[in-house]
Amino acid sequence: MAATAEQRDVPAERRGWPEQDAVVRLQDALFRGRELIESTLSTLIREAAGSAEPVPVTHTGRSELADAVAQVLDKGGRDIAIALTEAGEFTDAVLGHLNRVPAGLPVRVLCTATAADVHADRLSRFQERPRTEIRVTDRELRAALVVDGTAAVVSGTAAEGAAVVIGDVGTVQALELLFACVWAGRPRLNDQLHFGPRLRSELGRNVLRQLCSGSTDEAAARDLAVSLRTYRRYVADIMRELDAGSRFQVGVRAIEFGLVSD
Template sequence: MQRRREAEEQDAVVRLQDALFRGRELIESTLAMSMREAAGSADPVPVTHSKLADAVAQVLDKGGRDIAIALADAGEFTDAVLGHLDRGPAGLPVRVLCTAAAADARADRLSRFQQRPRTEIRVTDRELRAALVVDGTAVVVSGAAEESGTAQNGTAENGAAESGGAAVVISDVGTVQALELLFACVWAGRPRLNDHLHFGPRLRSELGRDLLRQLCSGSTDEAAARDLAVSLRTYRRYVADIMRDLDAGSRFQVGVRAIEFGLVSA
């Protein structure tokens, strides 16, 4: 009876995961298409590595109603953006979306930065194209993103990849608005920085992510243990530890919370 209930709960997680994935895929494909059409008339301006900080400052100094920032890693783009924001006036509305790698590498700096008023930082397990969008009028997109992140997210895929420099500046309204919408799509439902750091090293480790993916996929314990190359007893102990970390009363709750907190992709 217990195994049947667990199987039904895992099946419900898989159905929820599939529905969320299809919905997000539809939204992102639509946004990517509109952005490619807009980019046809855009005239991106390449930015060299020596001028990256100046380009970031020029766009950020526009101020405005909203600043959206995507941080892919702990490289020069991240340091240029955070460095200028540290020196700038507090109180600007800022949303920062960063990968787990960027959040972990710059945890102290980001934790201090989020204490500023009107600043919110969230974390995603997805690959990002590092970008800075200000007030729907201008964007700086990193030119150093990995190709897989570009293809997956469809962000500024032409100019930055071809520039060979540190970044490109784009002012085409259609492209900027498409990037804003895509940012909002990925932003929604992502865990806050404090929640991400609170999860602890077990859930943030590669093994922890693999365990969560196995649980969300509906794999049997035996199959999951084989895939992870651990004993069945060890796998079940890991599952029990993760349930405690997420304060989940069942495997179904583990799957729901893992998706809700962005620990696995929907």
């Protein structure tokens, strides 16, 4: 779920932390740009669906999804950007065709923590290829495959079908920009896999966000519906996993590793 404007504001407790304030302002600007790009993408897809004129957007059913992914991958000659936001049909189709990517072609893969855990072995093997980097995000983003800034396959909604194939260069480049906004500062797959159990759990990530927001222990425990004792135990474990000597340092490390977002 996207953060509200109030949630994106800098908490009073964090004023006076110039480094973190600057990061929050940058994240806010990227978040607003992301909203604009996603709105533009949705508008183009809706217009394409109702247009009688030929448009560079086609809708793909489940049976055609794998072929659509293969055809777009085969166009790759410069670089490939992949967003895998869930373990599902789109992710399976992309992972099943990664062997089509020419050796040495730059590839960036951005995946959710869930996808990283479920497909850790396949992603780790793929990451061994030269010029391949995989990062992990906790942000919402449509699963997508973007090739050379000229063609893309995007996971579809219930009304759009299994996927949407986009050949409009302007829209594809907007997708690349959206990808870059989320890619920046995200932790690498190897870092994600090496995090301890607290930071890899949903509750652990929520505790980390509370820590970075400056909430008191009592308020944070209440918001997360856990006991104060449980909350503080998670805090202690997270500090140990991040090798942080103070709560302030937890916030610094969280930003460094891309563990907190809007």
